[in-house]
Amino acid sequence: MERVELMEKALTADYTSLKELGWLEVYEALRGWWPKRMSIEDLAPYLDALHEEPAEKVMSTLRGMRGEQWRPSPSALYREIQGIVAKSQAEHDAKKDRFGRKKRADQGSAALLRVRMLIDSGVHTCTCNPRPTAVREDRFHVLTCSDCGGLEQGQVFNAEDDLDF
Ligand SMILES: [Zn+2]
Numbered sequence: 001m002e003r004v005e006l007m008e009k010a011l012t013a014d015y016t017s018l019k020e021l022g023w024l025e026v027y028e029a030l031r032g033w034w035p036k037r038m039s040i041e042d043l044a045p046y047l048d049a050l051h052e053e054p055a056e057k058v059m060s061t062l063r064g065m066r067g068e069q070w071r072p073s074p075s076a077l078y079r080e081i082q083g084i085v086a087k088s089q090a091e092h093d094a095k096k097d098r099f100g101r102k103k104r105a106d107q108g109s110a111a112l113l114r115v116r117m118l119i120d121s122g123v124h125t126c127t128c129n130p131r132p133t134a135v136r137e138d139r140f141h142v143l144t145c146s147d148c149g150g151l152e153q154g155q156v157f158n159a160e161d162d163l164d165f
Pocket of ligand 1: 150
């Protein structure tokens, strides 16, 4: 299944399809085995990173990580599956940028993931000149130009830059 199509199943809470594809079990394990709250939408970044892997393989890797204190991030899980040991915790902490600073909501992985999905689905990037003075922010913290409806350039740049695992 296509990456974007699969992620959309999580973002639209399509439990039936996710169950058929084996990913609901993955979601329930991620949610149930670690204390931090997780919603079905939070599965989308995992699907982004792991869509090429069979859900059963992800499950067996997860079982091996069950004793860890914190829920593995999508990139940590990806690396574990690939047999690569993560070099540092900060590196795959999705809430921190590469300098270890806390990200704003519109710079968070979920927002940037959404931006990449919108780019993939053909939404244009704002090229207004001068740069727009007003931007809108939707519930995914995606920024769009109030004049042309295009994606905000800076966030598009960050979204492309976020694919670093
Ligand atoms: Zn614009």
